[in-house]
Amino acid sequence: MRGRLLALALLGSAATLSVPLLTAVPAGAATPAVSRSCAAPTQARLMSCFALRRTAAAGAMSAMTVPAGYGPADLRSAYNLSAAGGTGATVAIVDAYDDPKAEADLGAYRAQYGLAPCTAANGCFRKVNQNGAASPLPAADAGWAGEISLDLDMVSAVCPNCKIMLVEANSAYGSDLYTAEDRAVALGARYVSNSWGGSEYSGQTTDDAHFNHPGVVITASTGDNGTGAAYPATSQYVTAVGGTSLSRASNTRGWTETAWSGAGSGCSAFDARPAWQTSSTGCARRAEADVSAVADPNTGVAVYDSYSGYGWAVYGGTSASAPIVASVYALAGTPGAGDYPAAYPYAHQSSLFDVTGGTNGGCGPALCAAGTGWDGPTGLGSPNGTAAFAAGTGPTPTPTPTPSPAPVTVASPGALTGTVGTATSVALHATGGTGTYTWTATGVPAGLVLNGTTGVISGTPTVAAGYSVKVTATSGGSSGTATFTWTMARPPCAAGQLLGNAGLESGTAPWSATLGVVSSNAEAPQARSGTHYAWFDGYGVRHTDTLSQTVTIPAGCNTATLSFWLQISSQDLGTAAHDVLTVKAGSATLAVYSNLNRTGYVQKSVSLAGFLGQRVTITFTGTEDGSKATSFVVDDTALTVG
Numbered sequence: 001m002r003g004r005l006l007a008l009a010l011l012g013s014a015a016t017l018s019v020p021l022l023t024a025v026p027a028g029a030a031t032p033a034v035s036r037s038c039a040a041p042t043q044a045r046l047m048s049c050f051a052l053r054r055t056a057a058a059g060a061m062s063a064m065t066v067p068a069g070y071g072p073a074d075l076r077s078a079y080n081l082s083a084a085g086g087t088g089a090t091v092a093i094v095d096a097y098d099d100p101k102a103e104a105d106l107g108a109y110r111a112q113y114g115l116a117p118c119t120a121a122n123g124c125f126r127k128v129n130q131n132g133a134a135s136p137l138p139a140a141d142a143g144w145a146g147e148i149s150l151d152l153d154m155v156s157a158v159c160p161n162c163k164i165m166l167v168e169a170n171s172a173y174g175s176d177l178y179t180a181e182d183r184a185v186a187l188g189a190r191y192v193s194n195s196w197g198g199s200e201y202s203g204q205t206t207d208d209a210h211f212n213h214p215g216v217v218i219t220a221s222t223g224d225n226g227t228g229a230a231y232p233a234t235s236q237y238v239t240a241v242g243g244t245s246l247s248r249a250s251n252t253r254g255w256t257e258t259a260w261s262g263a264g265s266g267c268s269a270f271d272a273r274p275a276w277q278t279s280s281t282g283c284a285r286r287a288e289a290d291v292s293a294v295a296d297p298n299t300g301v302a303v304y305d306s307y308s309g310y311g312w313a314v315y316g317g318t319s320a321s322a323p324i325v326a327s328v329y330a331l332a333g334t335p336g337a338g339d340y341p342a343a344y345p346y347a348h349q350s351s352l353f354d355v356t357g358g359t360n361g362g363c364g365p366a367l368c369a370a371g372t373g374w375d376g377p378t379g380l381g382s383p384n385g386t387a388a389f390a391a392g393t394g395p396t397p398t399p400t401p402t403p404s405p406a407p408v409t410v411a412s413p414g415a416l417t418g419t420v421g422t423a424t425s426v427a428l429h430a431t432g433g434t435g436t437y438t439w440t441a442t443g444v445p446a447g448l449v450l451n452g453t454t455g456v457i458s459g460t461p462t463v464a465a466g467y468s469v470k471v472t473a474t475s476g477g478s479s480g481t482a483t484f485t486w487t488m489a490r491p492p493c494a495a496g497q498l499l500g501n502a503g504l505e506s507g508t509a510p511w512s513a514t515l516g517v518v519s520s521n522a523e524a525p526q527a528r529s530g531t532h533y534a535w536f537d538g539y540g541v542r543h544t545d546t547l548s549q550t551v552t553i554p555a556g557c558n559t560a561t562l563s564f565w566l567q568i569s570s571q572d573l574g575t576a577a578h579d580v581l582t583v584k585a586g587s588a589t590l591a592v593y594s595n596l597n598r599t600g601y602v603q604k605s606v607s608l609a610g611f612l613g614q615r616v617t618i619t620f621t622g623t624e625d626g627s628k629a630t631s632f633v634v635d636d637t638a639l640t641v642g
Contacts, residue, residue, distance in 0.1 A: 033054075033055050034052040034053060034054050034055060034297045034316065034317075035052070035053045035055050036048075036051075036052060036143075036224075037049055037051035037052070037053060037143040037144070037146040037147050037308075037319075038050075038051070038143045038144060038147065038172070038196075039143070041172075041198040041199065044198070044199060044201035044203075045173060045174035045175065045198065045201060045203075045207075046172060046173055046174070046198055047096070047172045047173070047174060047177055047196045047197055047198045048172065048196060048197070048198060049095065049096070049143065049144055049146075049147035049172075049195060049196045049319060050147075050195055050196060050197065050221045050223055050224050050317040050318050050319040051143075051146050051147040051150050051195065051315055051317050051319040051320075052224060052262075052297045052300075052315060052316045052317035052319070053146060053297070053310065053313050053314070053315050054069075054297040054298065054300055054313070054314040054315070054316065066312065067112060067302035067304070067312045068302060068312070068314050069300045069301045069302035069303070069313075069314035069315070070246070070294065070299070070300070070301045070302065071112075071113050071157065071301075071302050072113050072115065072156070072157035072158070072160065073113075075154075075157050075158055075294070075301070075324065076157075076158070077254060077255070078246055078253075078254075078255045078294070079158075079293070079324075079328065079353075079382060079383040079384065079385075080383070080384050080385045081158060081328065081331060081383065081385065081386070082331070083160055083161075084161070085159070085161065085330075085331040085332075085333075085386070086159040086160075086161040086162040086327070086330045086331050087161045087162075088163075089159070089161075089162045089163065089190065089191060089330040089334070090162065090163040090164070090165055090188060090189045090190065090191070091155045091159065091162045091163070091164055091165070091189065091191040091192075091193065091323070091326055091327055091330050092164075092165040092166075092167055092184035092185075092187075092189035092191065092192045092193070093148065093151040093152060093155065093164065093165070093166050093167070093193055093195075093323065094167050094169065094177060094180045094181050094184055094192060094193070094194050094196075095144055095147055095148050095151065095166070095167075095168060095169070095195070095196065096138070096141070096144050096168070096169045096170075096171055096172040096176065096177060096196070097138045097139055097140060097141035097144040097145075097168060097169070097170075097171070097172070098137040098138045098139060098140045098141070098145075098168050099140065099144065099145035099148040099149065099166075099168075099307055100140050100145075100307055101145070101305075101306050101307040102127060102145075102148055102149070102152060102166055102307075103119060103120060103125055103127065104306070105149050105152075105304050105305055105306050105307070106118060106125060106149075106152045106153070106156065106164070107119065108304045108306070109149075109152075109153045109156060109302075109303070109304040110156050110160075112304070113156075113157070115156055115160045116160065116161075118156065118163075118164060123163070124163050124164065125163070125164050125166075126163070126164070126165045126166070127165075127166040127168065128165070128166070128167055128168070128183070128187070129167075129168055129170070130167060130168065130169045130170055130176055130179045130180040130183055131179075131183065132167075132183050132186070132187055137168060138168050138169065138170045138171070140307070142307060142308045142309075143308070144172070145305060145307040145308050146303075146305050146308045146310070146313075146315070147195055147196070147319055148166065148168075149303050149304060149305035149307075149308075150195070150301075150303045150305075150315045150317075150319055150320060150323075151193060151195055151319070151322075151323045152164060152166065153301070153302070153303050153304065154301065154320055154323040154324050154327065155193070155323050155326070155327050157301070157324075157327075158323075158324050158327035158328060158331070159327040159328075159330045159331055162191075162327060162330050165184060165187060165189050167180040167181075167183055167184045167187075168180070172196070174198070174207060177194075177196065178207060178210035179210075181194070181210045181211065181218075182210055185213045185216050189216070190215070190216050190217065190330075190334060190335065191216070191217045191219075191326045191327070191329050191330045192213075192216060192217065192218045192219070192326065193219050193322050193323040193325075193326035193327075194218070194219065194220045194221065194232060194238070194322060195221045195317075195318070195319035195320075195322045195323060196221065196319075197220060197221060197222075197223055197230040197231055197232060197233055197264075198230065198231060199230070199231070200229050200230070200231045200234060200268060200269055200270060201231070201270075202270060202433075202434055202436065202438075202474075202475060202476055202477065203477060204231050204232075204234075204235070204270050204271065205270050205271060205402045205477075206477060207232075208232075208235050208236070208237060208271065208402075211232055211235045211237040211238050212237045212399075213237070214337070214338050214339060214340060215335050215336060215337040215338060215339055216335065216341075217239065217326060217329040217330075217335055217341040218237065218238045218239065218341075218342075219238065219239045219240075219241050219322045219323070219325050219326040219329075220232045220233040220235070220238040220239070220240055220241065220322060221233060221241055221264070221317070221318035221319055221321065221322040222240050222241060222242045222243070222263060222264030222265060222266075222288045222289045222318050223264030223318060224243075224262040224263075224264065224295070224317045224318055224319075225262065225264060226261065226262055226263070226264065226265075226360040226361045226368075227264075227265055227266055227360060227361035227363055227367065227368050227376070228264065228265075228266050229264075229265075229266030229267060229268050229269065229288060230264050230266070230288070233264065233288045233289070234266070234268035234270075234271050234286050234288055235271055235286075236271045236272060236273070236274040236286050236342075236399040236400065236402075237340060237342070237399060238342060239290050239291065239325065239329075239341065239342040239345075240288035240289045240290045240342075240379070241289060241290070241291060241292060241293065241318060241321045241322045241324075241325045241379075242259075242260075242263040242264065242265060242288070242289030242290075242291070242292035242295070242318060242321065242376070242377050242378050242379050243259075243260040243262065243263035243264075243292055243293070243294070243295025243296065243316075243317070243318045243320075243321050243377065243378075244257040244258060244259060244260050244263070244292050244293065244294055244295060244296065244321075244355055244358075244377075244378055244382055245257065245258050245259075245260045245294070245295075245296035245298065245299050245358065246293075246294035246296070246299045247299055253353070257294075257353060257355045257378075257382055258355060258357040258358030258370065259292075259355060259357065259358030259359055259360055259369070259370035259375070259377035259378050260295050260296040260316075260358065260360065260377065261296075261358070261359070261360050262295070262296070262317070262318075262360065263289070263292065263295055263318060263360045263377040263378065264288065264289070264318060264360075264377075265287075265288055265289060265360060265361075265367055265368065265375075265376025265377050266283075266287075266288060266367070266376065267281070267282070267283035267284065267285060267286070267287055267367070268283070268285045268286035268287070268288075269285070269434065269436075270285070270402070270434065270476075271285055271286040271402060272285055272286065272399070272400040272401065272402040273285050273286050273287070273400055274286065274340070274342065274343070274397075274399045274400055275343075275397035275398065275399065275400050276340070276342065276343030276346045276347075276396060276397050277290075277346065278346055279346070279373060279374030279380070280366070280373075280374070281366065281367070281374060281376075282366060282367055283367070287367070287376065288376065288379075289376065289377065289378065289379035290342055290345060290346075290379040290380065291325055291345050291352065291378075291379045291380055291381065291382065291383070291388075292321055292325075292355065292377070292378040292379050292381065292382050293320070293321035293324040293325055293382050293383065294316070294320060294321060294324070294382075295316050295317055295318045295319075295320055295321045296316050297314065297315065297316030297317065298316070299316070300314040300315050300316035300320070301314070301315055301316070301320050302314065303315040324383075325383065325389075328383045328386055328389050329341060329389045331386045331389075332344075332386035332387070332389040332390040332391075333386075333390055333391065334391070335391050336391045336392075336394075336395055336396070338395045339391060339395055339396045340396050340397070340398065340399060341389070341391075341396070343396035343397060344388060344389055344390065344391065344392065344396070345379075345380050345388045345389065346380065347392055347396075348387055348388040348389075348390075349373075349380050349381070349388070351384055351385060351387035351388035352380050352381035352382060352383065352384050352388045353381045353382045353383070353384045354372060354373065354380070354381040355370050355375075355377075355378040355381050355382060356370055356371055356372055357370055358370045358377065358378075359377070360376070360377040405432060405433045405434055405475070405476035405477070405478065406431070406432035406433070407432050407433075407478050407480065408430055408431070408432040408433045408437070408473050408474065408475050408476070408478050408479055408480035409430060409431050409432050409480045410428065410429070410430045410471060410472070410473050410480040410481055410482040411428075411429045411430065411431075411482065412482040412483070412484050413426055413428065413482075413484055414484060415484060415485045415486075415487075416484065416485070416486040416487070417486070417487045417488075417489065418445070418461050418486065418487070418488045418489070419461070419488065419489055419490075419491050420447075420461050420462060420463065420464045420488055420489070420490055420491060420555040420556065420613055421460060421461070421462075421491055421554075421555045421556075421613060422460065422461070422491065423458075423459070423460045424448070424458065424459070424460070424461065425456060425457070425458035426456070426457045426458070427454075427455060427456050428455035428456070428457070428471055428473070428482075429455070430455070430473035430475070430480060432475070432476070432478070432480065433473070433474075433475025433476035433477075433478060434475050434476040435475070436475055437455060437473040437474065437475045438452055438453070438473070438474045438475070439451070439452045439453070439454075439455040439471065439472070439473055439474075440452065440471070440472045440474075441457070441469060441470065441471045441472070442469070442470045443467050443468050443469040443470055444457060444467070444469055445461045445463070445465070445467045445469075445486055445488050446461065446462045446463040446465075447459050447460050447461045447462035447463070448460075448461060450471070455471075455473065457471075461488045462555070462613055463488065463613075464488050464489055464490040464555070465487075465488055466485060466486075466487045466488075467485065467486045467487070467488065468483065468484075468485055469483065469484055469485070469486050470482075470483045471483075490555055490556035490557075491554065491555055491556035492556050493554055493556040493557035493558065493641065493642065494554060494641075495557070495640075495641060495642040496640065496641065497638050497639065497640050498551045498552075498553065498639040498640070498641060499549060499551060499618070499637055499638060499639045500549065502636065502637045502638050503529065503530050503532070503635065503636050503637075504518050504530075504532045504533055504534055504635065504637075505530045505531065505532050510549055511547055511548065511549045512546075512547070512548045512549070513534070513545075513546065513547045513548075514544070514545050514546050514547075516535075516545075517534050517535060517536065517545050517546070517547050518532055518533075518534055518535075518547075519532065519533060519534070519535040520532050523535075525567060525569065525631070525633055527635055528565045528567070528601045528635040528636055529635065529636055530635075532635075533633050533634065533635040534547050534620065534633065534634040534635065535631060535632075535633050536581055536620065536621075536622025536631070536632040536633070536634070537579060537581075537622040537623070537624045537629070537630055537631060537632060538629050538630065538631035539624060539629060540571070540624070540626075540627075540628060540629035541624065541626055542624060542625060542626045543622075543623075543624045544621065544622065544623050544624070545621070545622040546619060546620065546621050546622075547619070547620045547634070548617050548618060548619040548620070549617070549618055550615065550616070550617040550618075551615070551616065551618065551639060552614070552615045552616075553608060553611050553612055553613065553614055553615075553616060553639075553641060554612070554613070554641055555612050555613025557612060557641040557642060558609075558612075558642065559607070559609055559640075559641060559642050560607065560608040560609055560611060560612055560639065560640070560641045561605050561606070561607055561608065561638075561639070561640050561641075562583075562585070562590065562605065562606050562608055562618060562637075562638070562639050563603060563604065563605040563606075563637070563638045563639075563640070564603070564604055564605075564634050564635070564636065564637040564638070565601045565602065565603050565604075565634070565635045565636045566581075566593065566599075566601070566602055566603075566604050566632065566633070566634055567599065567600055567601045567602075567631075567632075567633040567635075568581075568593060568595070568597050568598050568599055568630065568631070568632055568633075569598060569630070569631050569633075570595035570598055570628065570629070570630035570631070571628035571629050571630070572595045572627055572628035572629075572630060574595075575596070576596075577594035577595060577596050578594070578595055578624075578625050578627035578628070578630070579594060579595050579622070579623065579624045579625060579627065579629075579630035579632075580592055580593065580594045580622070580623050581593045581594075581620060581621070581622045581623075581632040581634075582619075582620075582621045582623070583606070583618075583619070583620055584617075584618070584619045584621070585608055585611055585616050585617070585618055585619075586611075586614075586616045586617055588610075590606045590608075591604065591606055593632065594630075595628075595630040601633075601635070608639065618639065620634055
């Protein structure tokens with residue numbers, strides 16, 4: 001085995017959360033937690049149910065054999081309601097997915113409180129899919145089953161004489177829930193409750209058509225996340241129902257209410273303010289809520305839900321308040337044929353319990369803090385009998401038409417130029433629509449990226465070429481486009497040789513090498529020029545040697561060529577290749593030589609034009625497989641550009 005004289009250095013689903021209390025809790029008692037029945041929505045038009053199940057402070061509450069939470073008598077007492085009324089009225093519940101135990105659990109709830117049975121057999125209860133058929137029903141979902149049980153039980157509690165229709169959408173996407181909404185009305189329901197919602201989106205004013213049913217009460221929960229508008233509660237065609245904390249009190253009413261900290265409120269970014277929303281809200285467009293009812297899980301309602309495995313449980317959320325208010329409307333009588341019943345409470349504010357304490361956020365009155373008159377968390381207040389929910393003597397005002405936004409116009413940035421390898425950024429501009437835009441583009445130069453929210457194209461261009469770019473901004477249901485050219489030029493080319501220590505005369509740096517690869521004339525063979533060279537293998541045993549250097553090849557050049565002098569000597573004079581020298585640029589193989597290529601010093605060269613503008617590692621790797629020794633000697637390397 002040959003010796004080496006130089007020693008060289010190497011170069012190297014349902015979540016649990018705490019809800020702040022706005023009601024009295026025994027001193028020293030742990031704050032109960034609540035569990036969301038449905039996951040929060042992650043995209044526009046994907047909805048979530050708002051049901052909240054109360055759990056113990058340190059984990060899930062065991063299933064109760066007897067109900068806790070407020071029952072029918074409590075709710076009728078708190079809101080000055082009679083069990084009489086509602087005969088012949090149908091309250092529709094619109095939810096997603098199927099609750100296979102809906103009818104049985106409804107029966108258990110009503111039996112517990114001495115309410116008359118409400119079954120499919122006696123014509124009181126009906127369950128259909130979004131197309132109005134009894135089958136096939138959607139896939140079952142335990143989270144939405146909890147919501148369904150809450151909704152059905154609240155209708156039973158407030159309006160025990162009402163018929164109940166459960167319309168189950170195929171999914172929680174708006175497209176399915178909206179179909180179910182229209183189906184409930186088409187099947188004759190004059191009172192429709194929606195205990196679900198999601199973020200607002202620019203196309204919601206088009207989807208408002210599914211809630212625009214004159215002569216039909218449609219309630220929608222404002223949500224359980226405090227301040228922040230939710231749809232469909234911000235549709236101008238619905239009664240937006242907020243939430244309160246309801247507690248017994250030694251006053252004339254026997255109860256007290258404050259704004260619940262989780263009750264949703266906010267200003268719509270898209271829906272116009274309805275003509276009947278005469279209270280000062282601080283919103284330029286539709287404001288939520290209109291009215292409210294109990295929603296705080298800590299002062300929650302009793303619900304029976306066997307499909308989710310809880311049996312008797314205590315629920316809250318504005319999922320409870322929406323069906324309560326829908327049922328109060330049903331007790332109040334049939335709405336006028338051309339009326340929008342959301343207007344009724346605004347005409348009868350004195351017939352509501354005004355909720356004046358509590359807050360759901362830090363923005364202050366009236367949008368976040370309850371006070372005299374209208375406020376965001378509780379609206380005009382909670383039911384005090386049915387008078388505020390009854391039809392008046394004439395038709396109510398029609399909703400204010402939502403003004404069509406101006407067409408979207410995109411300003412062309414004009415003909416642009418840039419240089420490969422130099423960072424660039426261009427901000428696009430548009431007018432019209434709602435003022436909020438979604439951007440898309442085609443033909444963007446390689447290396448640049450468009451931010452679809454901000455309309456900024458930025459990055460570092462990588463390919464010299466002329467580009468035709470088309471950008472589109474979408475807002476308020478309309479789109480605008482602009483087309484422009486963007487020319488990316490090569491940077492000036494600094495012709496020359498890029499490799500450092502090309503002749504290997506100065507040790508290793510900036511090369512990285514395995515021990516002993518760089519040798520001197522003190523051992524054979526000899527350098528082609530100078531006194532040092534790279535010697536790969538020659539051991540006659542399994543062995544690998546490497547030599548590498550990383551360089552940046554300028555983008556502005558037209559040519560790049562790697563050259564080196566190679567000498568191959570071998571004791572193997574056979575016809576099979578056993579030992580090889582591989583030359584690579586990055587992971588790309590440029591050339592391979594073996595013992596079959598025995599020769600004296602010969603200059604080799606290979607084009608690296610495909611690597612212009614890239615940082616690449618040039619690597620020589622000698623590999624022996626254990627046959628007779630082969631030596632590969634490399635000297636006088638160069639990587640020239642021009």
